[in-house]
Amino acid sequence: MATPTEEAIWEALRQVEDPDFEQDVVSLGFIQDLELKKNKVSFVFGPDTPLCPGRKEVAEKARAAVEGVEGVKKVEMNMEARIKSHQVQQGVQLMEGVKNVVAVASGKGGVGKSTTAVNLALGLAACGAKVGILDADIYGPSIPRMLGVSGKPTSKDGKTLEPKEAYGLKAMSIGFLIDEETPMVWRGPMVMQALEQLLGDTNWGELDYLVVDLPPGTGDTQLTLSQKVPLTGAVIVSTPQDIALLDARRGFQMFEKVGVPSLGIVENMSLFICPSCGEETDIFSHGGGQKFADDYGVEFLGSIPLDADIREQADTGHPTVVAGPDSRQAEIYRTIANAVAVEIAKQGEDHSHKFPNISIQAD
Numbered sequence: 001m002a003t004p005t006e007e008a009i010w011e012a013l014r015q016v017e018d019p020d021f022e023q024d025v026v027s028l029g030f031i032q033d034l035e036l037k038k039n040k041v042s043f044v045f046g047p048d049t050p051l052c053p054g055r056k057e058v059a060e061k062a063r064a065a066v067e068g069v070e071g072v073k074k075v076e077m078n079m080e081a082r083i084k085s086h087q088v089q090q091g092v093q094l095m096e097g098v099k100n101v102v103a104v105a106s107g108k109g110g111v112g113k114s115t116t117a118v119n120l121a122l123g124l125a126a127c128g129a130k131v132g133i134l135d136a137d138i139y140g141p142s143i144p145r146m147l148g149v150s151g152k153p154t155s156k157d158g159k160t161l162e163p164k165e166a167y168g169l170k171a172m173s174i175g176f177l178i179d180e181e182t183p184m185v186w187r188g189p190m191v192m193q194a195l196e197q198l199l200g201d202t203n204w205g206e207l208d209y210l211v212v213d214l215p216p217g218t219g220d221t222q223l224t225l226s227q228k229v230p231l232t233g234a235v236i237v238s239t240p241q242d243i244a245l246l247d248a249r250r251g252f253q254m255f256e257k258v259g260v261p262s263l264g265i266v267e268n269m270s271l272f273i274c275p276s277c278g279e280e281t282d283i284f285s286h287g288g289g290q291k292f293a294d295d296y297g298v299e300f301l302g303s304i305p306l307d308a309d310i311r312e313q314a315d316t317g318h319p320t321v322v323a324g325p326d327s328r329q330a331e332i333y334r335t336i337a338n339a340v341a342v343e344i345a346k347q348g349e350d351h352s353h354k355f356p357n358i359s360i361q362a363d
């Protein structure tokens with residue numbers, strides 16, 4: 001029987017493409033620690049994303065490709081997500097231990113930004129990533145309600161704040177510190193300061209992704225906030241009407257101004273799924289998100305239907321990804337989480353030098 005060569009194995013692996021990246025697994029650097037001992041091959045499948053189902057399928061194709069090399073008798077493959085840090089510095093302090101910071105934003109309020117942020121965070125965690133969520137929505141912090149957690153944060157050392165834990169996520173919210181009834185007029189400047197503290201003083205530990213739920217809109221407050229965080233990139237959530245009104249475009253323009261890469265757009269409340277018969281209705285002419293993405297050269301990350309379960313679950317502290325993990329809706333959120341992770345991985349490791357540092361005052 002022929003003895004396999006390393007070259008033949010690498011060549012076989014080069015034929016395996018990851019459809020999300022449209023590149024082969026060798027060029028992507030996903031194959032590591034390859035060893036050949038006589039007829040036995042071992043390697044690590046170590047993508048720069050969590051091990052979402054799509055990535056595991058690619059790993060299995062890689063294993064099959066190696067098994068198909070003449071002379072190979074045994075293949076030992078270990079799958080291990082090796083997520084890299086892609087923080088963009090923008091003149092602010094990088095957050096130690098936090099590999100990627102993802103802003104979730106929207107052109108206006110009420111489009112489902114927080115619901116999407118929570119389910120995105122849980123979708124990333126469902127793929128095995130270490131995930132945190134920071135509720136920076138100073139005008140209407142809803143993460144505590146959506147995760148079913150409340151109360152003032154504690155501190156072990158009198159210096160750093162301990163995040164709350166919910167469904168495997170580490171969570172910190174401005175809502176833990178202020179009373180929901182506190183009038184807005186008091187909140188602006190005080191809350192901005194508190195937010196800076198939450199960002200810098202929270203004991204996040206080691207995180208692959210920190211999802212930041214920004215306040216709705218694209219004004220100075222959002223700009224200032226985006227500049228206080230070393231964002232890896234931004235996800236814009238829009239409804240079909242919002243896309244038509246080009247509110248979404250303003251979101252992208254805001255991030256462009258401060259040099260934050262756009263990871264893509266999520267179209268929320270697009271199709272209506274009838275709760276009794278399951279029929280899908282195109283109330284707001286769904287599909288605008290894809291067209292928007294094509295027109296403006298941004299990634300289309302997916303559409304989420306307008307669905308009574310999503311609303312009920314988010315509003316009662318059991319977001320869809322954990323309340324109904326086998327549902328089609330949860331699968332949609334996990335697919336979006338994978339798409340976001342893929343876009344982050346495509347960012348490259350350090351682009352801090354590429355971007356200008358524009359200083360904008362808070363309003």
Ligand SMILES: Nc1ncnc2c1ncn2[C@@H]1O[C@H](COP(=O)(O)OP(=O)(O)OP(=O)(O)O)[C@@H](O)[C@H]1O
Pocket residue numbers: 106108109110111112113114115116137140142215216268269304305306307308310311312314315
């Ligand atoms: N896909 C969906 N289907 C049905 N209801 C949804 C969906 N997404 C969000 N909702 C509901 O819409 C309401 C607004 O959602 P959410 O609080 O996430 O919006 P938001 O954009 O963060 O709003 P704001 O920033 O103004 O607080 C909530 O009651 C939520 O449960």
